[in-house]
Structure formats: C-alpha cells, structure tokens
Amino acid sequence: MLSVNTISRRSLLGGAACALAAGRERIIDIHQHTNYSGRTDEQLIAHQQRNGITRTVLLPAGSKYGLAVGAGGNDSVVALARRLEDQFSYFANELPGIPETKAVLEKYLSMGAIGIGEQKFHVDCDSAAMRLVAEIARDHKVPVLMHIQHDTYNLHFERFYRMLEAYPAVNFIGHAQTFWGNIDKNHQQAVLYPKGPVTPGGITDRLLSDYPNMWGDLSAGSALNAMLRDEEHARGFLERHQDRLMFGSDCNDTDGHDRQCVAHDQQAALRRLAPNETALRKIFYQNASKLLRIT
Secondary structure (H helix, E strand, C coil): CCCHHHCCHHHHHHHHHHHHHCCCCCCEEEEECCCHHHCCHHHHHHHHHHCCCCEEEECCCCCCCCCCCCCCCHHHHHHHHHHCCCCEEECECCCCCCCCHHHHHHHHHHHCCCCEEEECCCCECCCHHHHHHHHHHHHHCCCEEEECECCCECECHHHCHHHHHHCCCCCEEEECHHHHHCCCCCCCCCCCCCCCCCCCCCHHHHHHHHCCCEEEEECHHHHHHHHHCCHHHHHHHHHHCCCCEEECCCCCCCCCCCCCCHHHHHHHHHHHHCCCHHHHHHHHHHHHHHHHCCC
16 A cells, blocks of 8 residues: 555656556546545545546535534635645535525635535425525536435435426536435335346436436445446446436545445446446546536
8 A cells, every 4th residue: 555655746746647648538536525534635635546536526514514424624625626726626515504605605616616515414405495505506607516315415306306497507416325226216215225126217317317407426335336236227327328427436445446445446337337438438527527617
C-alpha cells in the first residue's frame, strides 16, 4: 500500500498529466466526501488516483450533521477543491426547510459550487422544503443530487415524478438504495439491497425513460448491487439509459484497489456490462462533463 505521506501535489499532478498524455480514459467521479468515516484528504487523494479518477465531485454535509458518516461540510470541500482545482469540484449543501437553507446554498453556489447535494434528509421528496431546494437549483442552473432511501431520506419516491414535472428545467440525480432497488417493477420498498432477477419497468426505469431531467448516480453498494444482482438486465439497462447514467463511487476505502473498494468494483462491473466503448465513455465521463460543465 502506498503511504499517503509520500504523495506530493507535484507527483499527483504529474501522474494525472502522464496518464492523459498516454491516452488513458478520463473518469469523473460524481460522488465523494471529505472526512468520509474519518478518512483524511490525503487518503482521499490517493484513493482517487489509484482508481484512475481524473476529476472528483465533492459532496458536503449540511450544517446539522454529517450525512450519517461524519462527512465534511461546505467549507471542507471548498478548501480541497481550491487546493487541487484541476482535480476536484464541489457541490453546496444544507438541510432543506430551515431558515438558513437559501442563504447557505446561494453563498456556496456563488463561490463556485456546481450543484446541490447530497440531499440526504428526512423529508418527503416532493415537500415544500424540497421544492425550495429545486427552486434554488433552477435559479442557479445547477442539478440536485438526492439520496433516496425508503422511510429514511427523501420519502415517498413513488411521488417523485411530481417534482420532475413541476421543475422541468432542474436536473435531478438519483442515488441510493430505494432509487436503485426500483429498477425492478416488483420491488418491495422495505428491502434496501434486493437480490435475484429483475423485472424491467420499475419506477426508476420509467423515470429515466420518461423524464429528460432524471439522471442516475451509479455509486455505492446500492448501485453495484443493482448491476450485479441480474447482469443480463444490467446490460439492457445500461444500454437504454446510457445517456443519463454517471459513474460515482461514494467509497470510503482508504486503499483503493482491492475487493473492499466500491470504486474499484463498480468500474470493473461497468467495463464488463456496458454494451460498448461508446456507452462506457458516456457513463465514465461524457455525461457528467455535459451535465456539470466540467472536464
């Protein structure tokens, strides 16, 4: 394992430049956190380098708690992105429905945040609080990344189509257990990591098909489970939704290249299951580059 103490900013930049010069693919990771489960910035930098990530989007916690994993807040992601501006971008975040919501989000959006999220709070997904977040996103022309988890975060996913219809100019990025469980038409909502064959036509499948402002974040164990539980279905799913799926890791590993690393495993799954190299490039880089206006 490479000691993070031996990694300098110069070596990281040089490694990335050499990789691009050698023609290695670009990979944008749209889902990472500072201080994830206590991981240091230097460990995060090393983890991303080991996984060939050329641009990382940092998602901060809100002011009241750290996304349940102790993730760093807005100031922490700004600091790392400014330190390594050619490697990191960042979103803004705040709890919806508190007096500070609008002021905090607009402060960090004005500083350079390129999206809002990860919104991971115990509110109805179509509540007045989430409508305020959507209105801010609309006014600033940025997407909203949402953690959708039955009975816990962004509740009542079956009603989310209302938000997509009410805010057609806002791009929503779906993530987490209930978003990915609902690739299956027969999904039981209380099951967070379903197994076995998938019946096409679930809520998530339909939203990605019917609404051009619905996107999918292929991060964490939830998305990896969705790909591996039924690989034949996954191949078709990746093919038909290739224009609005994006690679993310949401990985708290500090090593970055073994079987405990979601970033490593999801890349391997996508390389095996994507229908062709064109689709893989879209998922790894082009879709995020287009949506978030980053390189």
